[in-house]
Amino acid sequence: MLLSSLNIGDFRNFSQTQLEFDDKCNIFYGENGSGKTTILEAIYYLILGRSFRSHILRRIIKYDSNSFSLFGKIRQDNRTIPVGITKSTEASKHIKIAGKEVSSNIEITKLAPLQLLNHNSYFLLYEGPKIRRQFIDWGLFHVEQSFLDLWRKVERILGQRNIALRKKSPADHIRAWDKELARLGLELHNYRNQYINNLLPIAKTILQTLLGNFSINISYLPGWDVSTNLELFLTNNLKTDLQFGYTTAGPHRADLKILINNVPAKDTLSRGQQKLLLYGLQVAQGELLNQLTGKRCIYLVDDLLAELDMQKCCLLAKVLLDLEETQIFVTGLNPGDLETVFGNHSNSKKTLHVNNGTIEN
Numbered sequence: 001m002l003l004s005s006l007n008i009g010d011f012r013n014f015s016q017t018q019l020e021f022d023d024k025c026n027i028f029y030g031e032n033g034s035g036k037t038t039i040l041e042a043i044y045y046l047i048l049g050r051s052f053r054s055h056i057l058r059r060i061i062k063y064d065s066n067s068f069s070l071f072g073k074i075r076q077d078n079r080t081i082p083v084g085i086t087k088s089t090e091a092s093k094h095i096k097i098a099g100k101e102v103s104s105n106i107e108i109t110k111l112a113p114l115q116l117l118n119h120n121s122y123f124l125l126y127e128g129p130k131i132r133r134q135f136i137d138w139g140l141f142h143v144e145q146s147f148l149d150l151w152r153k154v155e156r157i158l159g160q161r162n163i164a165l166r167k168k169s170p171a172d173h174i175r176a177w178d179k180e181l182a183r184l185g186l187e188l189h190n191y192r193n194q195y196i197n198n199l200l201p202i203a204k205t206i207l208q209t210l211l212g213n214f215s216i217n218i219s220y221l222p223g224w225d226v227s228t229n230l231e232l233f234l235t236n237n238l239k240t241d242l243q244f245g246y247t248t249a250g251p252h253r254a255d256l257k258i259l260i261n262n263v264p265a266k267d268t269l270s271r272g273q274q275k276l277l278l279y280g281l282q283v284a285q286g287e288l289l290n291q292l293t294g295k296r297c298i299y300l301v302d303d304l305l306a307e308l309d310m311q312k313c314c315l316l317a318k319v320l321l322d323l324e325e326t327q328i329f330v331t332g333l334n335p336g337d338l339e340t341v342f343g344n345h346s347n348s349k350k351t352l353h354v355n356n357g358t359i360e361n
């Protein structure tokens with residue numbers, strides 16, 4: 001699946017802009033503040049129904065307008081599927097897919113798996129475990145039909161159990177949730193564990209190309225002592241949970257440990273090396289998605305050249321372009337550097353100059 005066109009209306013500094021995309025490689029260059037990241041943000045918003053920069057709608061709608069609109073065409077096999085979203089300050093929201101109004105972006109998200117490679121990628125190393133669970137869950141969402149439903153059920157039961165813990169309800173009221181939580185939680189754990197096992201060999205190959213011969217170790221931490229039956233574990237842990245007022249251990253506390261030469265990656269790799277590690281992991285996710293489902297994801301890469309030397313930029317560009325039938329959108333300041341990095345690797349590409357909220361071919 002790929003995005004063949006995008007119409008942007010009153011989104012940040014763009015008034016009305018029609019963009020036609022290359023199937024493989026789309027490069028946007030221009031001065032600071034010209035609107036390069038905004039184009040990636042618009043694609044992201046169309047597909048996921050939210051921004052990666054702000055949760056506040058007013059910040060995203062063009063200053064002199066009250067609503068924005070984004071319309072795109074997604075191509076899947078031989079089908080073209082029109083998708084669109086409009087949002088206004090009066091809180092009205094319309095999302096359409098193939099001419100049909102829908103209540104959320106979820107079907108568009110399923111249709112076009114998307115990976116954003118930007119400074120937010122560093123969150124995987126620097127933020128808490130939730131981000132790392134989301135990293136795993138991205139893959140499961142796109143691979144396992146039933147995953148979203150399972151995840152929502154676990155969250156709902158956990159929420160109920162935590163309310164009971166906070167209220168210091170009698171033990172049997174709290175434990176009433178444990179059987180179902182253990183059953184579904186274990187299912188969630190097995191999915192995640194399997195996903196990481198599948199991802200690791202692919203990631204290692206890609207990371208060897210990008211980083212060289214570091215010893216990379218990524219392990220999945222289940223969130224509780226898996227040698228104990230989960231229901232029994234929850235029972236045994238009840239006293240601690242009552243003290244804290246929430247469920248302190250279980251699959252909802254799962255995490256990933258990323259070690260380089262046995263040291264946490266963020267303590268040992270340089271900033272540029274971290275970028276290569278993180279982007280490499282995201283590329284591996286796309287590769288695994290393809291192996292398991294035949295689907296391809298779209299890559300949005302903001303400021304690809306920042307923090308990387310030219311040789312590493314070329315390596316990263318090659319890794320991205322080697323992904324067959326994968327569409328990438330890249331931004332950068334300097335067209336000459338982008339040409340050096342992408343020119344040798346891609347026959348098919350489109351380079352667009354972004355100038356103060358307009359596009360010049």
Ligand SMILES: Nc1ncnc2c1ncn2[C@@H]1O[C@H](COP(=O)(O)OP(=O)(O)OP(=O)(O)O)[C@@H](O)[C@H]1O
Pocket residue numbers: 011012013014030031032033034035036037038039058059060061062063064333354
């Ligand atoms: N709601 C808005 N309405 C109009 N303009 C906006 C709005 N929000 C931001 N802007 C402006 O739109 C532009 C968006 O810039 P964007 O971040 O896309 O630039 P960029 O080309 O990625 O720059 P850089 O190279 O610095 O990353 C900026 O000039 C910003 O000031």
Ligand SMILES: [Mg+2]
Pocket residue numbers: 036037038302
């Ligand atoms: Mg930018």
